[in-house]
Amino acid sequence: xxxxxxxSDFSVEFRTRSGIVRALDRVAFTVGRGETMALVGESGSGxxxxxxxxxxxxxxxxKITQGRAVLEGVDLTAASPGELARIRGKRxxxxxQNPRAALNPIRPIGQQIADVLRRHAGLSKRDAMAxxxxxxxxxxxxxxxxxASAYPFELSGGMCQRVxxxxxxxxxxxxxxxxxxxxxxxxxxxxxxxxxxxxxxSETGMxxxxxxxxxxxxxxxxxxxxxxxxxxxxxxxxxxxxLANPRHPYTRRLLAATPTAAGALSALRxxxxxxxxxxxxxxxxxxxxxxxxxxxxxxxxxLVWRDIAPAQRIACWNPT
Amino acid sequence: MWRLAGSLPALVAVxxxxxxxxxxxxxxxxxxxxxxxxxxxxxxxxxAALGLDRPLPEQFWSYVQALARGDLGxxxxxxxxxxxDIMNRLPASAELTLFGLLxxxxxxxxxxxxxxxxxxxLADHLCRVVxxxxxxxxxxxxxxxxxxxxxxxxxxxxxxxxxxxxxxxxPPFITGFYLVDAALARDWxxxxxxxxxxxxxxxxxxxxxxxxxxxxxxxxxxxxxGAEFIRTARASGLSSRTIILTYALRNALLPVVTTLGMxxxxxxxxxxxxxKVFAWPGIGSYAVEALIASDGAPVQxxxxxxxxxxxxxxxxxxxxxxxxxxxxxxS
Numbered sequence: 001x002x003x004x005x006x007x008s009d010f011s012v013e014f015r016t017r018s019g020i021v022r023a024l025d026r027v028a029f030t031v032g033r034g035e036t037m038a039l040v041g042e043s044g045s046g047x048x049x050x051x052x053x054x055x056x057x058x059x060x061x062x063k064i065t066q067g068r069a070v071l072e073g074v075d076l077t078a079a080s081p082g083e084l085a086r087i088r089g090k091r092x093x094x095x096x097q098n099p100r101a102a103l104n105p106i107r108p109i110g111q112q113i114a115d116v117l118r119r120h121a122g123l124s125k126r127d128a129m130a131x132x133x134x135x136x137x138x139x140x141x142x143x144x145x146x147x148a149s150a151y152p153f154e155l156s157g158g159m160c161q162r163v164x165x166x167x168x169x170x171x172x173x174x175x176x177x178x179x180x181x182x183x184x185x186x187x188x189x190x191x192x193x194x195x196x197x198x199x200x201x202s203e204t205g206m207x208x209x210x211x212x213x214x215x216x217x218x219x220x221x222x223x224x225x226x227x228x229x230x231x232x233x234x235x236x237x238x239x240x241x242x243l244a245n246p247r248h249p250y251t252r253r254l255l256a257a258t259p260t261a262a263g264a265l266s267a268l269r270x271x272x273x274x275x276x277x278x279x280x281x282x283x284x285x286x287x288x289x290x291x292x293x294x295x296x297x298x299x300x301x302x303l304v305w306r307d308i309a310p311a312q313r314i315a316c317w318n319p320t
Numbered sequence: 321m322w323r324l325a326g327s328l329p330a331l332v333a334v335x336x337x338x339x340x341x342x343x344x345x346x347x348x349x350x351x352x353x354x355x356x357x358x359x360x361x362x363x364x365x366x367x368a369a370l371g372l373d374r375p376l377p378e379q380f381w382s383y384v385q386a387l388a389r390g391d392l393g394x395x396x397x398x399x400x401x402x403x404x405d406i407m408n409r410l411p412a413s414a415e416l417t418l419f420g421l422l423x424x425x426x427x428x429x430x431x432x433x434x435x436x437x438x439x440x441x442l443a444d445h446l447c448r449v450v451x452x453x454x455x456x457x458x459x460x461x462x463x464x465x466x467x468x469x470x471x472x473x474x475x476x477x478x479x480x481x482x483x484x485x486x487x488x489x490x491p492p493f494i495t496g497f498y499l500v501d502a503a504l505a506r507d508w509x510x511x512x513x514x515x516x517x518x519x520x521x522x523x524x525x526x527x528x529x530x531x532x533x534x535x536x537x538x539x540x541x542x543x544x545x546g547a548e549f550i551r552t553a554r555a556s557g558l559s560s561r562t563i564i565l566t567y568a569l570r571n572a573l574l575p576v577v578t579t580l581g582m583x584x585x586x587x588x589x590x591x592x593x594x595x596k597v598f599a600w601p602g603i604g605s606y607a608v609e610a611l612i613a614s615d616g617a618p619v620q621x622x623x624x625x626x627x628x629x630x631x632x633x634x635x636x637x638x639x640x641x642x643x644x645x646x647x648x649x650x651s
Contacts, residue, residue, distance in 0.1 A: 057554055089557030096555075101548040104567055106574075106645055115566075116556045151646045167556055 003030040003070075004174050004207040005054075005092075010067035010077075012046075012053045012231075019279035023049045024231045025287075026067070028305065031175065034201060036208040038218035038239075040254075041228035044275050047211045050228075051177045055092060056084035072174055090120040093168035097180035099160035103152040109163045110136065110148025113170050120171045135166040139196050158189035162196065169200050176201070179211045194221050215258045219243055224311075227251050230275045230287035232303070237312035247308050247319040250288050286315070294318045327631040334627040335387070335620075339380055342616035383620075392624070393617030397610055402621040406603055410625065411496025412483055413595065413602030417587045419499070419518055420525025421580070428530045429576065432537025436545060436572075437564055447534050454531025459590045463524040463597040470520060478516050480598040488513040521598040528590050529583045536579040540572040547571070574645055581637035585630055 012024040024046050031037045039047045052058050054069050054076055069076040071092055076084065088094075096102040104112055113132035117123050123131060129148070136144035139162040152160055161181060168176055178197060182190035198221065201208050210222050218225050219239055226236040227250065235248040246252045256269040273291035276283060285303040289295050296318050305315045351363055367373050371382065386393060392402035428450075435447035470477040478485050483498055488510045491501035499518065502511035544550065545568050553567045592604035599605070603622055610618035642648045 055555060057551065085557045085559065087557065088555055094555040096548065096552060098548065102552045104549045104553070104571070105647065106571055107567070115553075115558060115562065119556075119558055119562070153647050154650075164552070167552070 002033055004033050004035075004072060005031045005209075006068075006070045007054070008068050010050075010053070010069055011065045012049055012058070013063055013065050014061045015063070016061060016279070019281075021278045022231060022283060023062070023278060024053065026305075027228075027231075027233055028067075029226050029233060029236055031207040031209060033174075033207055034205045035224065036198070036201065036210060036222040038210045038212060038222035038225045039228060040212055040215055040218045040225055042213060042271075042275065044230075045228040046231040047213075047228055048179055049231075051094060051179055051209065051211060054177070055088050055094060056081065057088075057094075086120075089116055089168075089173070090171045091173050092175040092177070093171070093173040094177040094179060095161070095164045095168045095181050097183040099164045100152050100155075100157055102164055103160055105152055108149045108151060109155070113148075113163070113167050116167055116170050131170065132166070135170050136163070138200070139163070139166045140192075141166075156189075157185055158193065161185060161189075161193050165193070165196055165200070169204070169206070172204050173206060175207045175209070177209045177211065180213070181210075182212075182214075182217065190217075215254060216260075227254060231278060232287055232315055233305075234288065234316070235312070235314045237309075237314075241309070241312050247312065248288075248314045248316045249292050249294050249318075249320055252320055286317075294320065324631070324635060327634070331624075331627055331631065334623060335384070336380075338620045338623040339383060342619050343376060343379075392621040395610065395618045396615045397613050397618070402617050405606060405618065406621055406625055409601055409603045409606050412600060413588075413591055413604055415497040415499065416518060416521055416594070416600060416602060417525065417584070417591055418497075419522040420587060421529055421584060423522055423526030424529035424533055424583070425580070427526070428533035429537050432534045433541055433564070433569060433572075435534070435538045436541030439542075444538075447538055451531045451535045454527060454529075454534075457527070458593075459524055459528045460593045460597055462527050463521065463594050466520050466524055467597070477520050478513075480520065481517075482599050482601055483517055484510065484513050485517065521594050521600055524594050524597075525587055525590060529587055532579055532583050532586075533576065537572065537576050540575045541568060544568045544572045570644070574641065577637060577640050577644065581633055584633055588626060588629060 007030070008028045010024060010027040011022075014021040014023055027046070027050060029037065039050065041047050049058070049062070053062065053064055054071075056076065056079070058064075064077050067077060071087065074083075074087065076087070076092075079087065103109065110129060110132045113135050114123075114125070114128035117128040117131045118125070121128075121131070133144045133148050136147060141147050141159060141162055147155075152163070155163070164181075176197070181197070182193055185193060194217070197208060200206060208222075210218060212218050215225075222239055224237065225239050225242045226233050227242075227248065228234070229250050235242065235246065235251045237247075242251065243255070246255055250271075253269070253271045257271055259265065259268060271291065276287050276290060278287075284290070284300055286292070286299050289299050292299075294316075298317050303315055305313055307313050308319055351358075364373075371379060383393075390403065392406070394400070395402050395405055398405055431443060431447050431450065434441070434443035438444060467480050471479060484490065491498060491505045491507055491510050491514075494501045494504055498514035499511060502508070502514055550563060550568055553563045558567070588604075591602060592608055594600065595602045595605040596608055603625060607619055607622035610616075610622070
């Protein structure tokens with residue numbers, strides 16, 4: 001499986017009034033053609049920052065300080081803003097949570113899809129609109145020709161997310177980043193939306209990064225899961241391996257904090273402590289150390305990522 | 321249509337208040353028109369002729385009756401029906417106000433957009449200076465300053481003597497706007513004369529209107545640029561031109577249009593002073609002259625005209641908002 005996206009040694013910092021936030025530290029992962037990888041972690045762990053940084057959408061305070069992110073042979077970290085704008089939406093696209101707010105409220109939805117087609121496929125107005133209607137059909141919107149002139153406020157949240165997906169995949173990108181795509185949708189709509197993404201991915205060989213805090217969703221929808229904690233990827237393994245045999249203490253805790261259909265709610269265990277303050281100058285090498293019950297003296301010496309089993313990579317000296 | 325009906329109570333209130341105000345204001349109309357040498361009998365005679373000796377409710381009733389026939393009364397200063405005077409003078413005020421507003425929009429909206437897109441840039445600082453200056457300089461002061469600099473010192477603009485210089489004659493009446501009428505008649509000499517006369521007072525009004533429009537445009541653009549759908553547009557790789565003009569500006573214009581309505585009504589008020597400074601034959605200067613002469617009917621007519629203009633203005637703003645915002649069309 002050839003890698004569509006190869007991220008290595010990828011670090012991001014934000015300069016704020018109250019200090020430098022070390023939001024991402026040496027993040028590394030690859031996503032192959034047609035593969036779905038999930039990026040899971042609690043709020044503030046750096047999942048969305050990873051996505052924004054990859055696409056060059058960080059606000060002015062955020063800077064990529066080191067590393068590479070190679071998409072189809074092009075290093076995104078070295079691309080100019082103009083080159084990035086041509087790659088975004090064409091080769092790498094993104095969908096967001098809260099789809100209604102993520103669409104332009106006063107522009108017809110068909111027009112919003114057509115805008116992307118005109119920009120990246122160089123289509124004429126008429127061809128772009130025809131393409132937009134075709135995309136609406138592909139994401140399962142009934143009566144697409146009529147719906148193309150609807151506005152976001154006239155559609156349900158699930159319909160808006162379908163439009164969002166249509167905008168993202170209209171140009172057949174090689175990579176789709178889905179940032180909490182089902183948050184705020186009801187359960188049946190969640191399943192439909194994820195089915196649409198999966199169908200388009202399998203049809204076009206598109207690689208998908210699914211960003212979610214919902215481990216159950218990740219387990220169901222992705223072949224591989226990378227667990228993030230405080231800007232580090234602490235464990236990256238095939239979904240089955242990760243669920244059956246998690247090796248990083250944080251992953252283990254995260255699984256214990258996730259409800260299952262079979263388990264009792266009383267069996268859930270919260271994770272003690274909070275994410276460390278990423279503005280600290282004396283951040284420990286392992287950012288989970290303060291919350292970890294398997295901490296060793298050596299943990300303060302440095303952090304390394306190592307393959308503990310085939311296709312299972314962790315950042316821990318004392319794995320479980 | 322319902323909005324129009326909803327504004328009727330306001331119009332009734334305006335009629336009552338202006339009637340009472342012109343009666344309680346200091347200054348006696350009869351004394352003023354009888355002249356300084358008039359005897360007490362002739363003053364009483366004039367008072368009786370004007371109906372000013374009757375009780376107030378009776379005066380009000382006859383005023384309302386006349387109003388219902390479209391009769392705003394006679395102006396004692398010009399000797400003409402107030403309605404005729406106002407109809408003659410309204411186009412002058414409207415042309416001036418609209419031109420001033422156009423100048424303000426032409427500068428303030430691009431400035432506000434630039435200031436929001438490039439925060440901390442030269443345009444942003446310029447925007448801040450303009451906003452501060454605009455709110456702190458009164459119109460009669462900027463008006464006099466412009467006349468002093470461009471007429472007296474530089475000699476670039478003609479004397480502030482009204483809508484046309486002494487040698488030009490008014491173009492045939494079509495809209496009452498000299499710039500439009502002269503252009504339609506292809507009378508470019510008159511057009512130039514009208515333009516030269518209107519530019520200073522319009523700039524005075526424009527400077528006054530600039531500040532609120534620039535401020536709202538900047539704030540509204542900033543809010544929209546931070547919205548989630550702009551992030552989507554960026555993530556879709558749309559060009560910054562499309563993002564700023566098609567996606568951000570169109571959304572940002574919604575509050576700007578509402579502000580424009582407010583600014584326009586401020587301008588109608590500011591007009592009174594500007595017309596005085598530039599000897600502009602509009603309804604503002606007409607009302608001021610009538611007020612000084614304690615001539616009640618023109619003042620009442622002026623206030624009523626303004627009230628009707630406000631109502632029409634709000635209706636227009638409403639329609640423009642509906643055209644811009646699909647959500648407003650459905651609610």
